[in-house]
Amino acid sequence: MHITDFSSARCRAALGPTSAALRAVRALQAVGINAEVVALAPNETKRGCAFGIEFACTDEPRVRATLRAARVSVSQYFKRGNT
Amino acid sequence: MIYFDNAATTFPKPTAVRDAVLDCIENWCGNPGRGAHTLSLKAADRVYTCREKLALFVGLSDPTRIVFTGGATAALNIAIKGTLRAGDHVLCSELEHNAVWRPLQALRREGRITVDTFPVVGLSKEKILQEVAKRVKKSTRAIVCTQMSNICSVTLPIAEIGAFCRAKGLFFIVDAAQSAGHLPIDMEAMCIDALALPAHKGLYGIPGCGALALGKRLLPKPLLEGGSGVNSRAAQMPDELPERLEAGTLPLPAIAGLLGGLSFLESIDPCALQSHENGLFLAARERIEGLPQYEVIARDAVGPVLLFRHTRASAVAVARKLSENGIAVRAGLHCAPLAHQALRTGTEGGVRLSFSYRNSETELDTLLRILHEI
Numbered sequence: 001m002h003i004t005d006f007s008s009a010r011c012r013a014a015l016g017p018t019s020a021a022l023r024a025v026r027a028l029q030a031v032g033i034n035a036e037v038v039a040l041a042p043n044e045t046k047r048g049c050a051f052g053i054e055f056a057c058t059d060e061p062r063v064r065a066t067l068r069a070a071r072v073s074v075s076q077y078f079k080r081g082n083t
Numbered sequence: 084m085i086y087f088d089n090a091a092t093t094f095p096k097p098t099a100v101r102d103a104v105l106d107c108i109e110n111w112c113g114n115p116g117r118g119a120h121t122l123s124l125k126a127a128d129r130v131y132t133c134r135e136k137l138a139l140f141v142g143l144s145d146p147t148r149i150v151f152t153g154g155a156t157a158a159l160n161i162a163i164k165g166t167l168r169a170g171d172h173v174l175c176s177e178l179e180h181n182a183v184w185r186p187l188q189a190l191r192r193e194g195r196i197t198v199d200t201f202p203v204v205g206l207s208k209e210k211i212l213q214e215v216a217k218r219v220k221k222s223t224r225a226i227v228c229t230q231m232s233n234i235c236s237v238t239l240p241i242a243e244i245g246a247f248c249r250a251k252g253l254f255f256i257v258d259a260a261q262s263a264g265h266l267p268i269d270m271e272a273m274c275i276d277a278l279a280l281p282a283h284k285g286l287y288g289i290p291g292c293g294a295l296a297l298g299k300r301l302l303p304k305p306l307l308e309g310g311s312g313v314n315s316r317a318a319q320m321p322d323e324l325p326e327r328l329e330a331g332t333l334p335l336p337a338i339a340g341l342l343g344g345l346s347f348l349e350s351i352d353p354c355a356l357q358s359h360e361n362g363l364f365l366a367a368r369e370r371i372e373g374l375p376q377y378e379v380i381a382r383d384a385v386g387p388v389l390l391f392r393h394t395r396a397s398a399v400a401v402a403r404k405l406s407e408n409g410i411a412v413r414a415g416l417h418c419a420p421l422a423h424q425a426l427r428t429g430t431e432g433g434v435r436l437s438f439s440y441r442n443s444e445t446e447l448d449t450l451l452r453i454l455h456e457i
Binding site: 020 | 119124127128135147312324
């Protein structure tokens with residue numbers, strides 16, 4: 001994979017419990033953004049075990065706007081593999 | 084068997100419920116929120132779908148404020164004990180089930196709260212509100228009441244009491260154990276802060292789960308601590324709902340049953356269901372009152388539950404005779420001695436008939452034939 005190939009790069013949003021992650025997935029699905037629930041490694045978040053969502057990095061601005069509008073609280077955004 | 088004990092638990096369950104439970108056991112009974120493998124995520128997705136359906140059902144916009152519990156009793160205990168503080172005064176109605184009455188009395192015995200009841204039986208909405216208003220003190224923090232009695236079909240003016248609570252800054256905790264599936268519930272419109280529901284009664288699920296639906300103003304403290312699948316380094320439960328109040332593994336087959344029950348309710352016309360149950364009530368009332376040895380209690384409150392008594396035989400004896408003839412009813416005090424006292428049924432209580440969509444007037448014919456013989 002080319003380092004600048006953002007079309008296939010995957011980004012993550014750390015959310016906490018699975019219900020928050022599923023709420024985010026549903027909100028994104030409603031505006032046509034694909035995202036999936038992922039378990040975050042304990043070292044990926046400040047609080048230990050948590051769930052998040054993963055999506056195409058190209059969607060990140062829309063993801064941020066959609067989750068903000070849906071009042072889904074995101075503790076951090078990061079690119080997969082970069083914490 | 085003729086089953087008129089649907090207020091205890093509905094029976095038989097719709098096939099949609101059986102299918103949903105089997106589907107869970109066979110296809111998605113992983114542990115939600117405890118891993119990211121396919122089965123765990125599938126389980127989490129189905130549980131969240133159930134939260135969504137239930138939130139819609141009770142008029143709550145945020146599905147994460149649906150907390151799954153062991154039942155309505157557990158939900159009421161969380162709402163009551165997780166909300167009230169030392170020195171609080173609480174009001175409840177005279178029709179409360181022990182699921183409300185006992186947690187309140189436990190706190191009262193510990194010297195933490197004071198409790199007053201307000202009358203309901205035979206009163207208009209306006210009069211009930213007046214009775215509530217005149218009992219409110221400076222220290223009153225919450226009103227806890229049922230939407231519909233579990234021993235008769237008397238209902239409380241929930242929307243009006245909710246609006247009163249909101250205006251006075253009180254929390255409003257509602258026991259919907261008997262009303263869910265029978266009466267409309269809109270938490271936001273009715274200003275309900277906490278609503279307790281069982282899965283296995285009017286929502287047609289199976290025993291083993293219930294829910295506490297929480298409005299935006301209320302965040303009870305947990306009564307149970309344990310694993311939540313998240314925030315593991317912290318020594319306390321997470322702040323986020325629903326996980327904050329869901330320590331331990333969820334009862335997935337029962338949640339699946341609830342999902343099936345909600346799907347079943349979506350497939351039928353709620354007005355037709357209510358009309359069917361009311362029709363059975365009216366037919367049963369007319370025919371029981373046609374027998375001189377019986378009296379129908381709270382006869383004017385038409386709904387899915389009818390309470391009656393024999394003028395000479397005990398309620399238990401009547402129920403035993405019916406059982407011997409293949410008819411299931413419930414006799415006695417129905418875990419609601421306060422309500423029986425309010426309805427003046429005496430020490431014996433009464434005989435309760437409770438209907439579901441499956442009951443018919445033909446079944447009433449059999450019931451009346453046996454009652455006539457007693």
